[in-house]
Amino acid sequence: MCLGVPGRVIEVSEFTATVDFWGVRKDVSLMIVDEPVSPGDYILNHVGFAIRRIPPEAVEETLAMYDMLMAGDAADLMAVDVRGEIEGAS
Amino acid sequence: MSVLPDNAPLQFRDPVLARSMAATLARLMRELDRPLAIMHVCGSHEQAIARFGLRSLLPKALDLIMGPGCPVCVTDVPEVDEGVLIAQQGARIATFGDMLKVPGTVQSLADAQAAGADIDIIYSPKQAVDIARNTTQQVVFFATGFETTAVATAAVILDDPPPNFSVLSAHKYIPPAMEIVAGMPESRIEGFLAAGHAATITGADVFEPFVARHRIPVVIAGFEPIDILAATVELVELILAGTPRVVNTFPRCVTAKGNLAAQEQLWRVFQTVEGRWRGIADIPDGNLRLRDEFAHVDARKRFTIDLPSLWDFAPPGLARQCICGDIMAGMRNPKDCSLFNKECVPENPIGACMVSNEGTCKIWHLYGGVPDLEVTA
Numbered sequence: 501m502c503l504g505v506p507g508r509v510i511e512v513s514e515f516t517a518t519v520d521f522w523g524v525r526k527d528v529s530l531m532i533v534d535e536p537v538s539p540g541d542y543i544l545n546h547v548g549f550a551i552r553r554i555p556p557e558a559v560e561e562t563l564a565m566y567d568m569l570m571a572g573d574a575a576d577l578m579a580v581d582v583r584g585e586i587e588g589a590s
Numbered sequence: 591m592s593v594l595p596d597n598a599p600l601q602f603r604d605p606v607l608a609r610s611m612a613a614t615l616a617r618l619m620r621e622l623d624r625p626l627a628i629m630h631v632c633g634s635h636e637q638a639i640a641r642f643g644l645r646s647l648l649p650k651a652l653d654l655i656m657g658p659g660c661p662v663c664v665t666d667v668p669e670v671d672e673g674v675l676i677a678q679q680g681a682r683i684a685t686f687g688d689m690l691k692v693p694g695t696v697q698s699l700a701d702a703q704a705a706g707a708d709i710d711i712i713y714s715p716k717q718a719v720d721i722a723r724n725t726t727q728q729v730v731f732f733a734t735g736f737e738t739t740a741v742a743t744a745a746v747i748l749d750d751p752p753p754n755f756s757v758l759s760a761h762k763y764i765p766p767a768m769e770i771v772a773g774m775p776e777s778r779i780e781g782f783l784a785a786g787h788a789a790t791i792t793g794a795d796v797f798e799p800f801v802a803r804h805r806i807p808v809v810i811a812g813f814e815p816i817d818i819l820a821a822t823v824e825l826v827e828l829i830l831a832g833t834p835r836v837v838n839t840f841p842r843c844v845t846a847k848g849n850l851a852a853q854e855q856l857w858r859v860f861q862t863v864e865g866r867w868r869g870i871a872d873i874p875d876g877n878l879r880l881r882d883e884f885a886h887v888d889a890r891k892r893f894t895i896d897l898p899s900l901w902d903f904a905p906p907g908l909a910r911q912c913i914c915g916d917i918m919a920g921m922r923n924p925k926d927c928s929l930f931n932k933e934c935v936p937e938n939p940i941g942a943c944m945v946s947n948e949g950t951c952k953i954w955h956l957y958g959g960v961p962d963l964e965v966t967a
Contacts, residue, residue: 549714565815578638
């Protein structure tokens, strides 16, 4: 559960962001993240909280492994972890 | 095997780079010319190492060991007992799914649930608060996880939760556990890989005192197989050169100072106290407990928890053979355990390391510890 999951910010209202995770839209708290977050940014979500804004130049390499996990065996431990992190957003 | 064959069926984003890193490791280990043990402290790292078969790329003399990196596994028996006792008093327990089967002295939370207790599986502390908002029942968030997760617990506590919400904190703080493992007289660990996302919160600098005290290098690693290999190369280079220091190989997520806003919330709500990590040791400053200012949301203050009332029962015989503690301290591995994959399997776990998806035994059960390259195809 240390893995977290990256998602793309769609909308921001005060301390909550609507974030897209592979087509699933969820609300993520911005209470913890220490940088301003805007639509189009990618954040790393852990248990329903953005813990980091992912630098734009690092988005592609960050997504690569998650893309593979999301497309692979759903019972894989890492995939289970990632799906759990998506469930953590409300 | 130290170098990948050209047709290796591994799913690296950059197989050429992976092969060159494996070759570099082989060269460094030839130069070092002796066995070397290094430790990582993160269940997600172990998942990636096992899933991608990284150990099959390492030179035989290099032992990459998982330490106490599974927060559920190090949750001590009396902490589970506290949750069970609170549940038996009619409160609803909200906790992460991995916690349900972790053995207590007499019952696990799953046993308590089967006996009628209300247990909710959640994926975020916010969901525990939501449950509390929609009921008059007492709702207790049984909180596990390292500092990365404790920050989220701190945030919901600071966000004015309803009066029927409280927290039973079993949160743990990783840096003191590294101190204990490094200081064990029988320890052969000469370097640590630190978990990238925990360091996202605390910053790379948090490991400086550790390095100064123990003269052991710490390299902060990301989670992709290539990240872990790169960090391992860095760590072996530091050991070979005899220049212990902190190196951050995951700058896209980790800064020197970390997330200051998150640290402020974490330390406003929590303080470190000495506590036992299951099977390992009493760890000074290893447990995160609520500060006195937050006594009103502390389940330990709200409920009467009479642990000795449970302890007239002897633990079941098989549990005495469990070597989870030695595994998490890096002394032995799951294949040294007489129960592993026999009496102890994920469907019927004897020890906590077989319960959690981040436990060494469960990960090795699923992927194998040192899988053949063919098997990982």
